Amino acid sequence: MDLGTVTGFRRATDRTDLGLAPGERVVAGGTWLYSEPQPGTTGLVDLTTLGWPDLEPLPDGGLRVAATCPIARVRALPGSLWPEATDGLLMSFKVQAVATVGGNVCMALPAGAMIGLFTALGATAVIWTPAGGERTCPVEDLVVGPVQTSLDDGEVLRALDVPGSSLVGPVGPDGRRTPVAAVRHAALAARGRSGVLVVGVRTETGTRVSVTGATARPVVLRDGDDPSAIDCWHDDAHGAPDWREAVATRFVGQVRDALTGGAA
Template sequence: MDLGTVTTFRRATERADLALADGETFLAGGTWLYSEQQPDVTGVVDLTALGWTDLEPLPGGGLRIAATCPIARVRALPGQVWAEATDGLLMSFKIQQVATVGGNVCMALPAGAMTGLLSALGAEAVVWGPDGGERREPVSSLVRGVLTTSLARGEVVRAFDVPASSLAGPAAEVALPGGGTLTTRTPLGAVRHASLAARGRSGVLVVAVRTATGTRVSITGATPAPVVLEDGEEPADVVTAWHDDAHGAPDWREAVATRFVAQVRAEVAAGPQAASTSGEEPQA
């Protein structure tokens, strides 16, 4: 969609270019920004020209995912968890090539697949401030509610850091654009998602990941904001509200999410050999 109110466009090539003028907003993939009218937006600042590397190894064995990394790059990582969690978000392969990980998280929709995946992985968002500072916050708390994050005006997410403790699987090589490879360990986990329609938006997304100390489970889609369960915690102990919209009633979401939590925990406990070939729940 044409944005008739936009009169300026800037490509950010260094951090100083990220200072927003009145009416400006950040642009990454643009799959939501250009999907509907934005009457308050008069200018856009393109983050993709900053040249952030999509995937980078971290000291100690972790993995950094740039905020501008296309979702398709995450989906293609070795290990079933990446692809199955990504498929919890209804989108075509064309959208996956353009939509970014950071955009999906910062949009703060309940059905944000990257939010659920990164919360289960215990990832931290690296946030750049307009004053030149930097702060870190777990993805699970960055998203505060429907269309609501902790980001202040002018803050931008630089990357998401996945700790090595959440990458308990075997090492694998990942081909990088332009040549070269990246060696990273894969997460061990399980995914379930359900929709009221065969090809509808997920009303429930549950992701479990084995960590160094146990199993971490995230619930998204079914709740206004991400919910993370550690060992011994049940949804009834932690969830304070179940989301209610056209994609599912609260009681349905609670019942399905509770069942899924038990299933993914059992699957992770059984080991990689018990991994399912599909994390999709049949139409409810």
């Protein structure tokens, strides 16, 4: 839809362009931003013109995913994890081609499938600070509640770094290691928004299982962690807390079995 309050648009080409005037907001894919009125937004600053590579190898064998990387690009990576996790999103392939990984994470919706995916992978968020510096934090600490992140004013998500220790599967056709993973998701309707998303990854030291969709913030379960300890079950039109808890608990067991060679 048109944003009738917007009177200015800037294309960022370096970090100095990210200083925002009152009323300005950064935009990448813009699929949510343009979906409803944005009162108070008078200008947009485009991040996609910064020229960040969508995907970059890391020295430890891991993978850097730019915040501006289209979700469709992640979906096309070798291995079953990427498309299965991405399909937890209620969006068409056309939207996946425009919507960005960083946008999905920073929206911080419980149903944000990129949150569950990169939390399970143990990814680190790389954040640019207004003073020209950089800080990092685990993705599970970046999203702190529904539509709430730990980003301070003026901070911009630069990338998500997946460690090599989470990519322990076979080498794919692109020469990268693939994750050993399992995914389960459920919704109240056949094509409804995910009310539960459980993503598990085998790492060099054990397993990591993320629970999102069902919870107000991402929860990471490591070997031996009991899902009964989760205390932030979400309640909205896409599922009651007791249903979410029951389904998520069952899915956690299934994912762990799949990762350790038990009955999936």
